[in-house]
Amino acid sequence: MKQNIGSKKELLGDYGLVLGIEIHLHVKTQMKMFCGCSNTDLFDAEPNTRVCPVCLGMPGALPVPNKEAVEKTQLLGLALSCEINKHSYFDRKHYFYPDLPKGFQISQYKEPLCKGGIVRLQSGNGILLERIHLEEDTAKSFHEGEETFLDFNKSGVPLIEMVTKPMIYSVGDALEFGREIQEIVRHLGVGDANMEKGQFRVEPNISLRSPLEEKEQKIPEYKVEVKNINSFKFMEKAILSEIKRQKEILDAGKIPIQENRGYDEAKGKTVPQRSKEEAHDYRYFPEPDIPPMKFTSSYIEDLKKELPKLPGEIKKRLISKYDLGQHEADVLYNEELIELFEETGNLIQDYKKVANLLVNRPEHRDKTPEELLSYIAKEKSRIDDSEALQPIIDTVIEENKRIADQVRDGKEEAIEFLIGQVMKKTRGKAAPKTVRELLSEKLTA
């Protein structure tokens, strides 16, 4: 996908962009991460109606992990070529905030479910992942004047966190990375990944480096994490505005402070959020209420067998097998038209034609292969060839001299009658557009 993001030079000057991306996504499961509360259609539920002592963080409640969430996290890990940890456990991450009343979030620190991993972009650039771990989401807070309101429906929803190494060097690659992950997550059924519903949250860590640092492959000393991004459009805008802000600070000979900023849609720029706590302030330690998890090689092998073909592979197959372009493959894949495309293609043995039709004429996408076949057959019998049409047109002009003269005199509407006559003679098979062209060529030239 070509993004119009301005020239690199214009945007960055002599600086080099360094991006790391953190993604949080909701795992689609029957139940929440550590309790039996339902995790379906949460978005539509009335506030605080999907809660229990565990996800409300009440003292004495016992969290029990959700296997479905663990497996889906590992499946995503396998799709991204991660190493699946055979020994993994949960940690407590402490911080004080009303959306987390028990005072800590159950997360993973030392032994995440998945380590490493890689995402290949179309440019050939490979983006390495640090890790993928599983944790619980917190409650939703609404700030209004002097009060903060809390809804705990979202508290305890299984949340996957994925972190890349700081090795994304362009806005285009950052957007492609985000879209690619979203596509894979949906394809695997790991999550719905709806950004507006907060099910897929992308947080870029942005910094700029000098030509010298770039040459020496140094990572800048500071980074700014941008949160509150709920679409890829805003992600692009947030990164661009952040680049501009940091460039101004660096140009003035200063270094931007390391902080979290939020993207403000109305202002179209980032604004400061709470300053980042040092990792040791979280006082991580193993969650004593949850026994560790152990996974055997055969369990991991079995999970690998469940892994379906990935979107990238499917598109590659479409392109090489049927000689399609990237755009056609993207549309056929994303609109779930592959089955219709292949079945109809098999029937008429003209894959290019079927692809063209489905890509350019969305109105045909609801048809069955048979319906599409008969539509194409009808189109085929259409007489669209001027040599074949010429004699018929000549006859019609000969038989309707008076009307033809009217057209010659500039009465344009009269041409409709002649087109009608040609259609009649060809039993509706002539292509009206071509007939009109040929007639007006003949009569108005």
Place this chain on the structure above:
Amino acid sequence: MSTISKSTVEHVAVLCSLTLSEKEKERLESMLSETVDFIGVLEELDTNSVPETYQVIGTTNVFQKSDRVSVSLDRKEALSNAAKIKNGKFVTGAVFDR
């Protein structure tokens, strides 16, 4: 000499969102030191050959019983301990990101 310094007390207070008076800080400094020193008795044991653990019962892979979505609390019950409620939500004082 106290094990816990005043600055540690202040740091922990920030993490817990507590506002302490000078007097309270002094008191906590000695109380926390006393507590930590008490636990410090364990240092006398030679634990070089004992592996670290956070779990002593040896169970692994304890997961929820699948396909058994439990009934959530009735909202009235869920909110019954709240100091303040509005439109079905818990209410706290304004918190802005620190």
